[in-house]
Amino acid sequence: MNEKLDRRKKYTRMVLKDSLITLLKVKPISAITVKAICTEADINRSTFYSHYHDQFDLLEQIEEELIADLNAYLNQYNFEQEAEALKMTEKLLEYVVSKRDICQTLLSGNGDHSFERRVMDVARTFLTKSWTKNNDLDTELSEYAGTFLISGSIYVIKHWLANEMDKSPKQMAELINSFRFRE
Incomplete structure (x- = not known):
């Protein structure tokens, strides 16, 4: 069970990182919101905040x-x-x-x-x-x-x-x- 949770956590972080990189290709970090990252990643905001403080983090x-x-x-x-x-x-x-x-x-x-x-x-x-x-x-x-x-x-x-x-x-x-x- 713990290994499954770790893989899920790694996957979520990877998807969030990939989503931010995708967004950075078209706009500056100051114009990117947590909501936009979550939409791109198809992840809810509470999941994002369980991993990171904000887009800058x-x-x-x-x-x-x-x-x-x-x-x-x-x-x-x-x-x-x-x-x-x-x-x-x-x-x-x-x-x-x-x-x-x-x-x-x-x-x-x-x-x-x-x-x-x-x-x-x-x-x-x-x-x-x-x-x-x-x-x-x-x-x-x-x-x-x-x-x-x-x-x-x-x-x-x-x-x-x-x-x-x-x-x-x-x-x-x-x-x-x-x-x-x-x-």
Whole structure:
């Protein structure tokens, strides 16, 4: 009985998440109501409120799960050496491809900007170590350079998604990593 309840709970949460993502494709989070999510999911509002406080809580949970999944995916690899920055960028892009629909939706203007900041934090954790490791710049300047590179890379990824991923993850990784070597 308990296993059945857990499966039902998982299913309900999955349907609510999918419904919010569907709605985010056409309207901003601020214009989406719990009622609209429930209508899309064909679930009553009391069921929604037994799982989430509001639409923002649901969005935050989606983002948390995706960021945790991204961290787990990237932690499978050792990216300590500078030469591996290209491989890490490629792995990050492969992850984006595997979660294309949700990443494109959450990085669009309809979500909130917290997801973009979280992705930047993950990228900063993995990329700036190797990007700034052998850099002669002082720590403060390296932090600013890293932020510049990461934020630019996020916008390149958003543009790539908008262009139907017209290049492979490897090609995009090479392009993104080439930006840091230009003078």
